[in-house]
Amino acid sequence: MKFFIDTADVNEIREAKRLHFLDGVTTNPTLIAKVKKPFWDVVKSILAEVPDKPVSLEVASTDAEGMIKEGEKLAELGKNVVIKIPMTPEGLKAVSYFESKGIKTNVTLIFSPAQALLAMKVGASYISPFVGRLDDISHAGMDLIRQIKQIKDNYNFKSEIIVASVRNPVHVIESAMIGADIATIPYSVIAQLTKHPLTDIGLERFLKDWESVPEKPF
Numbered sequence: 001m002k003f004f005i006d007t008a009d010v011n012e013i014r015e016a017k018r019l020h021f022l023d024g025v026t027t028n029p030t031l032i033a034k035v036k037k038p039f040w041d042v043v044k045s046i047l048a049e050v051p052d053k054p055v056s057l058e059v060a061s062t063d064a065e066g067m068i069k070e071g072e073k074l075a076e077l078g079k080n081v082v083i084k085i086p087m088t089p090e091g092l093k094a095v096s097y098f099e100s101k102g103i104k105t106n107v108t109l110i111f112s113p114a115q116a117l118l119a120m121k122v123g124a125s126y127i128s129p130f131v132g133r134l135d136d137i138s139h140a141g142m143d144l145i146r147q148i149k150q151i152k153d154n155y156n157f158k159s160e161i162i163v164a165s166v167r168n169p170v171h172v173i174e175s176a177m178i179g180a181d182i183a184t185i186p187y188s189v190i191a192q193l194t195k196h197p198l199t200d201i202g203l204e205r206f207l208k209d210w211e212s213v214p215e216k217p218f
């Protein structure tokens with residue numbers, strides 16, 4: 001299972017790299033806006049940090065023609081750039097265009113199995129179902145991942161499932177149990193994944209007991 005980080009903050013990307021957890025980066029307009037720096041500066045610094053792993057950059061147009069223009073500009077920044085496109089009929093046209101040119105796409109804002117099926121059918125390299133936002137409206141987000149995984153396996157679609165809108169470690173573990181290809185995880189959740197209170201208590205005890213060992217080698 002691959003771990004992507006869901007951020008536009010280059011410091012968080014650096015930290016995730018140090019933990020050897022990083023297989024890719026996903027951004028969206030909200031995450032880019034949070035950094036409060038010019039768009040091209042943000043994007044270039046992300047790509048400088050991650051030159052060899054997929055980096056999803058989202059288009060802002062709503063018509064296929066506009067998405068294609070923006071996506072082509074973004075794709076010039078590097079071979080690892082993945083064009084992130086919203087799940088709309090216009091978006092699907094743009095996906096099919098980019099994939100036919102060998103440019104990878106990530107279809108975002110997927111909330112139903114039908115949307116996922118269409119995105120897989122037009123050949124998206126990645127699809128991003130949002131689990132947290134479904135949980136927020138009292139729909140079981142992870143059920144969507146189970147449904148999409150079954151559809152993908154039934155027809156051997158090549159699209160990789162990126163579990164997005166991840167809010168907690170349970171989302172990550174369930175994704176792994178279902179067999180999702182990727183989870184894109186905010187840095188705060190990556191940090192939580194390493195933690196368990198019994199690990200902290202156990203370590204404290206080991207260190208205390210170690211103090212009483214005679215002639216310690218280190």
Ligand code: G3P
Nearest residue numbers: 006028132133164165166
């Ligand atoms: O990048 C898309 C997705 O992960 C957004 O998450 O927390 O804004 O629902 P969230």
